[in-house]
Structure formats: C-alpha cells, structure tokens
Amino acid sequence: MHHILIVEDSPTMRSLVVSALEDIGLPVRISEASSGFEALRELPRGDYDLIVTDINMPDINGLELISFVRRNAAYRSIPLLIISTEGSERDRERGLELGADAYLVKPFDPAALRRTAKELLEKARGE
C-alpha cells in the first residue's frame, strides 16, 4: 500500500488530484491536508511514500514545506511532486532546487499526474 499526502488549499483541486491518483493502478491510500500547517501535523502520523503539494497556500507555502521536508531526516527521502498553477515558474524552480522531484502545471492532465506519481512511487520503492 502506497501512502500519498496531498497538500492543497483548494477543495476542488484536492478532489481532482485525489480522484486522479485513486486510479493510478497501484494500491494507494490517500491523505489530504488543506494547508501547510495541516501538512506539518499530518507528516508524523503516516509513513508517506509520496507528497503532492501546491505552492501558493496560506500559512506556510509549498516552498517552506518542501524545505522542511528535505531538512528533516525522517522525511528527506519521500518523493515530492509540485502541482502549481501556471505563472509561478520562478517558484516552481525554487521548489526543484529545494529538493522536489518533479512538477506539474495546473490545469493538469490526470493521466500525466498518474504517470508521474507512479514513476516517483516506483523509483522510491526500487531504491
């Protein structure tokens, strides 16, 4: 069972990400966080195999979350996927520099999301 954390403040977007990943073709369990703070509280509760995060969020943003995850020994190796809305190229690049593994642009193609997520999950398992 792969455990995925989705961090996204828009409930609509969150539902779309969830429903795309449910059909990934692997056994998955999905947790949701509607803000950066919620993600910080959620992280110690589960053994995550993938984190999918937005960048533009209230309280702490995606970059701050990525920075936290990569500086924390317990979460350092969890694959990170950014899904952000077009127009924030600079922030997306910062996210990759901070240690995110891949990014997708909203509006995203559910098939592309599934493909990328699957790749990241399998890579992490293989290592």
Added chain:
Amino acid sequence: MAARRTQKPARNRATREFVSEVEEILERMRADLSDLADARAGGRLDPELANRLFRSAHSLKGIAGMFGFEGVSDLAHHMEDILDGLRMGRLPPGAPALALLDEVVEVVAGMLESGEGELAAGALAQVQALIERIVASLASEAPPAADDDLDGIDASILRALTEYEEHRLRESLRAGRAIHLVEASFEILSFEEGLSELTGSVRALGEVLSTLPAPGDSPDSQIRFSLLVATECDAAELGSRIDLPNAMVRAMRASRATPTQPGSAAPAASAPTELLRDASPGESPRADGGSEIESLKSISETVRVDIRKLDELMNLVGELVIQRGAIGSLADRLLADPATARAGLELSKLHKSLERRLTDLQAGVLEVRMVPLRQVFEKLSRVVRRLRRDLGKDVRLDIRGGDTELDKLIVEQLADPLMHVVRNAFDHAIEPAADRASAGKPAEGSIRLEALQRGNHVVIEVADDGRGIDPEAVRQRAHTLGLIEQDAVLSRKEVLDLIFAPGLSTTTEVTETSGRGVGMDVVRENVTALGGIVHVDSQPGRGTTVVFTLPITLAIIRALTVGVADQRFAIPLTTVLETMLVDPVAIQRSEGREFLTLRGEPLPLRRLHAEFGLPSPPAGARVAVVVVGLGDLRLGLVVDHREGQQDAVIKPIQGPVRSVRGIAGATELGDLGTVLVLDVASLVEDAAKRREAA
C-alpha cells in the same frame, strides 16, 4: 485531515464543489476588493491584502482551468496579472486597472450563474481587451527590479522564499527596515496555538515575511519555526516586546531608519538575544520602549518630501492634463467623421475615464502640497510675544482659522507680507496705553488674525483696534511725493489704497501719523505675484483691517479660453462668475467708461482689445462678456467670443512680456499652442481704482 480509502468521487460532487468554491472565492474577493478600495482612498495598502487577492485570482484560474471554464480562467488570469502587479509593487494602489476588478468579479459571477462559464463573445472580448490594454500600459512602467544585496540573510531562508516573499524582503530593505529572525520551538502536534501567538505579537511590531519550519531538537516531537521579520525595532526591542519563552531574536540587518541612541548599547548583530519571560511587570528592559516605538511608527507614516519634487510631479501631472486635452480633441475630430465615428466613440470613452483618473491624480498631488496656515500663524504669534516682551506693549493676538489650507508655496511666500502687516500693526497702529486710555479704549490692544476659505480663495484678515489711518496725512504725503495732484478728487478707499504706492509708506513721517509703515508696496507686490490681491480699510481712531485674498493653489488651473481678434487668452476659471453674449447697444457709457447693467447693478467693462492693443471687432457685432470677480470686486471683460474650458499649467514668462500688467504667465494648451493667461487680480484692481476715481 483523516486519511481515507480510495473512493471515486462522483463527477457531480466535484462540480458542486467547484461551483461552491468559486462562489466562496468570489465572495472573499468582493470583501477584499472593498477593503482595497478603502485602502486606495486612505493611501495605505496592506501588502497581505494584495497578496490574498492575488491568491484568490490564482486559485480561481487554476480550478476554472481544470473544469474547462476557459472564459472564467481567462478573466481570472487577467485579474491575477493586475493583482500580481499590485502585490509586487509594479502597480500603484491607485492604478486604474484595479478599479476594473469589481466589474470582472461580477462578470465571472454572471458566467458561473449562466452555468456555461462563458459570456457573449462580444462582452467578453471587450472586458478582456480593456484589461489587457491597461495591464500592458502599466507593465511597461514597471520599475527595473533593483538587485539589492541580500547579504546577512541566511541562505537557507532565502532559498525557501517565494517570489512574493522575496519581493517583500527587498521592499523592506529598501524602506530601511531592520530584518530579524525570530525563532521558537513548539510541540509538533500542537504548534499552531503557540505559533499564532508568536506571529500575532510580532505582527504588532512589523511584518512577517516568511514562516519557515525546521525540525526541532527532537525531530519526532518538536518543530522549530523561523519567522523572517521586517520591523522598525531593533533586535533587543523586538525581543523585549515578544513575551514568549524560548523565542530568540537574531538581527540580520539593522534598520537604516532607527537612529542609534547614545547610551543604549546596540545589540551585536547576529548575536542571539535570549528573551526573558520572567522580567517582572513594570521592569521591562527598556521602560521607554513603548513611546519610542510609537515615535518610530509615526516617522514611518510621514514622509518628508522636497517641495521641488512635488513641483516636478505637478509639472508632470500638468503635462498629462494637457495631453489629455489633446486626446479629447482628437476623439472629437474622429467622432465628427462618420468613417471614424466608432473609433472616436471608443476613444472618447477612454478619454472620459482618463479624465476622471487625472482629476483624482491632480487633486491628490494638490492635496499633498496643501499645508495649514497654522505654521505661519504660530510664527507670527511668537513674533508678537517677543515684541510684547521687548517693547513692553500690551497687545493680544487672536488667531482664527489656522486649519485653513493653502498650497505650501503660497504659505511660504505669504509669511513675509503677513509679518510686515502684523509688525506694523503692533509697532505703529496700536497706541501707547496712555493714549488708549484717553481714547476710551481698553488698555490691552488687539490684533486679530483670521483666515477663512471662500470657494477657491482664502481670505486672510489682519485687523487691529489701533489709531487707524489718517487719510489727510496720506494725501499730503502722496502729493509731496508727486503721486497725486493737490486738488485730485479721490474716494476714501482710493486714498487708503495709496499706502500701497511705492515710497509712500516707508517714510517715518507718514508712519508716525498714519500708523502704517514699512514697505506696504512690497507687500502688495508679493501678494500680486501669488495671484492674490490685498486691500486695506480703516476708520480713524477705530482701527485698520488689511485683507489678503489668495488663490488656494498656483499650479494647475482650469481656464476659460477666449478669442480676442486673432489672439487667445486663458482666464482662470476660479475668477469667472459668468459669461454672456451682449448686443453692443446694451453697453452704456458714462464719463468715458463703459458699463453694463447686470441685475440692476452697474458692471464696469474692460475691452481686452484696447487693453492689449488688438484690432477692435466690427461696430455692431455681438461681443462676449466674461464676468470675473475677486473678493467683492466685479469686472466684465469684453472679448470677441468664448471658446471652452481647458486645464492650464501656468508657467512664468521669460523676457519682455513678463512685465506686461494684466498677464500672469503663459500656458501650453495642447493643440491650441501657447496661450497667455490673464492676471485677473490686477485687471480687477485697476478697474476698481478707476471706478473709485470716477
């Protein structure tokens, strides 16, 4: 949020969520836009408000795109562009583009309601075209991103800053604020409460630029937060004002605005300052910290600006105003031709909205230049106090209307003339106590200084209860100086007006007898240069009143353009009471002067043709009369025809024309070229003199 098993959400559930979320976003945007409108009116914008609006537009764009609502997504994209400009400081809070957002929000709401996510193609294209044009025009004015050095700020923090957070950091550095890092650890499962308390107390003192989480000392149970803070406080002050255990403040950049206080040891940069929670109440590390912070805040809310910068700004606004006029004329020309009428109509609409904004801009810049007369009045009050002490004369100065505002330039230029008049009143007009007693006046003399606004003018009166001006003494002196004939027939007012004649009032002889003295000619000269007039009225034995009438501002005037022969003149609209077309037979003559009977009162006329040596209109032709007034004086200016109203920036004339009486300056009036601006004050005054003499 609890983990949940995979379960495919029904498509309609997603759609329902989408609609309700968009509604929520629009509702939030409406509220924030209304706050934004308040902020624009108040001139202060909370950066977080701009960022929140941006995020709303950003989210809207994202989800609308996912649901294929391209119209909504496009509009949201444009809103995002505008709001990004606002939060990144590329767009000023007063930018016209922002005024469109309300409309866009309602259009989006309408699209959502129709369920199709689309508007009629025409309406949509129109809104989009408008936004794009404004965004494009303002984006080109974006200031180049200054590459300030961010030395001293931890790289680990810089790396995690979003574009917006980095922008706020640079802005704060540019504003000279100090940058500190406030760090505190919390239990990971309950950090939110403590963190929000910390954030709250920091926000009271500055701006939280970024909240960066990091693993705590025991990473499983603890989380550490680093708040990047921009503030006017130094690290020690910030530390003493945050009442939280284990919070540390680290100075990264010292404030440029904070003056170093002698005697208070500056905290060593980047030396952590442990916060003391157990400092007993009333024994805070810096007892005066509160008031100091208050005063620092008040500095940050007031900006001192070189008046020349405001002049430059005013000139720029003036030029914009003139170009707007040219655009208006072009629109009119396009409208007049059926082939271009459509483009003309559009241009005309744009011109209208440009005009509204420019009027606001102009009013805003003018308002910045306005200062209350109080500054000058207080100076006068000090002078009177000193004179009272030095001369041992008992004189009271009553001041009223110190809140009346005028252009700073006028207030500055007014200080000397007012000083002259007040000193004269004190020195010469108010009698010694013994004389006052024998005249049955109270021992204490009185000078009243009063300002009040009347329409576009400010009237300032300096009234004393002294001996008044002796008209006979003034007459004699004027005759001795060769200013008047021995047997000249002069009205009382005209005689009094003689004290403004050069050479007359500066002599001690008259000063001693008339009670008026030093350089009243200079006073009049100064006031006239400001486009104002000065008058005197006096009752022998009862006192004298000097009345100044001044325009509120010099810089931009609305002017009426009139044609005289082949020339054009501009008449400041603030002086125009009415205009009328007059049949020449209605013009009456009496003792060689022309006048018109207007509502039962004689209105003296002055022909600008004769005034400036221009050819007269053919006999019998109808002429236009512009009735101008200043104070209580009225005058009808006879011109060939009136043209229209224009905004004019008066520029002083260099060269020989400068000394022509009746001309205040020149102005550039778009496609009309350079036009002379009439000096209504001197024209009205001359006419009043003639009338008195008659």
